[in-house]
Amino acid sequence: MPTKQLQKMSNKNTIYGICRICKEKKELTFEHIPPRSAFNKNSRFFVINSTEYYQNFEKYSTKKLKPKSKIEQGGLGEHCLCEDCNNFLGSNYVREYKKFAKIAMSIISTCQENTKCFELDISDINLLKFMKQVIAIFICTNKPVFTDSYPGLIEFIENPNSGNFPERYRVYMYLNNEGQVRNGTIHFTNTHGAICDFTNPPFGFVLSIDNPNRIKEVSEITNFKYYNKLKDIKKLLIMLNKYPSHYPFPLDFREINKKAAK
Numbered sequence: 001m002p003t004k005q006l007q008k009m010s011n012k013n014t015i016y017g018i019c020r021i022c023k024e025k026k027e028l029t030f031e032h033i034p035p036r037s038a039f040n041k042n043s044r045f046f047v048i049n050s051t052e053y054y055q056n057f058e059k060y061s062t063k064k065l066k067p068k069s070k071i072e073q074g075g076l077g078e079h080c081l082c083e084d085c086n087n088f089l090g091s092n093y094v095r096e097y098k099k100f101a102k103i104a105m106s107i108i109s110t111c112q113e114n115t116k117c118f119e120l121d122i123s124d125i126n127l128l129k130f131m132k133q134v135i136a137i138f139i140c141t142n143k144p145v146f147t148d149s150y151p152g153l154i155e156f157i158e159n160p161n162s163g164n165f166p167e168r169y170r171v172y173m174y175l176n177n178e179g180q181v182r183n184g185t186i187h188f189t190n191t192h193g194a195i196c197d198f199t200n201p202p203f204g205f206v207l208s209i210d211n212p213n214r215i216k217e218v219s220e221i222t223n224f225k226y227y228n229k230l231k232d233i234k235k236l237l238i239m240l241n242k243y244p245s246h247y248p249f250p251l252d253f254r255e256i257n258k259k260a261a262k
């Protein structure tokens with residue numbers, strides 16, 4: 001259908017565009033990223049301009065200046081999926097994500113503030129489905145062109161039972177309940193290559209592309225793709241570090257009042 005016709009059909013609340021999963025031009029629904037039921041109902045979050053942030057970095061890191069930011073409220077999300085794809089995620093993966101988020105949130109909110117490392121029992125969670133929801137988050141937080149370069153990500157989430165996740169991708173996670181939301185868009189870095197970092201309490205996720213080296217600070221969960229083989233193990237545990245995300249850069253876990261030491 002020609003673009004003009006699509007625009008004509010749309011009203012104020014309707015947005016037409018390319019769905020990030022099926023890649024068809026359709027009416028897009030507002031997708032809560034992460035799911036609304038997983039602590040993304042009323043988050044207050046900051047949108048920071050990173051170019052400006054770099055320019056005044058010294059002042060921000062010593063707290064002489066507060067970062068200029070747009071405060072938004074009401075849950076993170078975007079018009080990124082068509083209704084069918086939105087429902088597909090909802091009926092296949094969202095429940096497992098929510099389950100894990102509840103466990104993590106209850107643990108980090110009841111422990112002592114200075115606890116940095118946690119052991120979580122994840123025996124009851126379908127880790128493959130959880131991982132697929134994490135990949136769906138990265139697909140949604142990036143522009144449609146992202147998966148033109150990395151189509152393996154879409155293929156992985158399309159089939160709920162497939163553990164076929166290409167070797168070039170590695171996924172990591174950490175816990176987070178302090179700092180700002182990181183939006184998960186792709187960054188090209190000198191230390192880790194192409195990387196996406198997404199945080200929204202209680203979690204942070206990192207997607208690393210074409211980097212054979214393991215990122216040590218965060219727990220790798222790429223092997224969740226083998227969950228169909230792991231699920232008969234009676235007890236599954238995961239160790240997760242908790243990091244603040246005060247700075248908008250991927251994998252930057254510095255505390256706010258310690259001056260840029262490294």
Ligand SMILES: [Zn+2]
Binds near residue numbers: 021
């Ligand atoms: Zn779609």
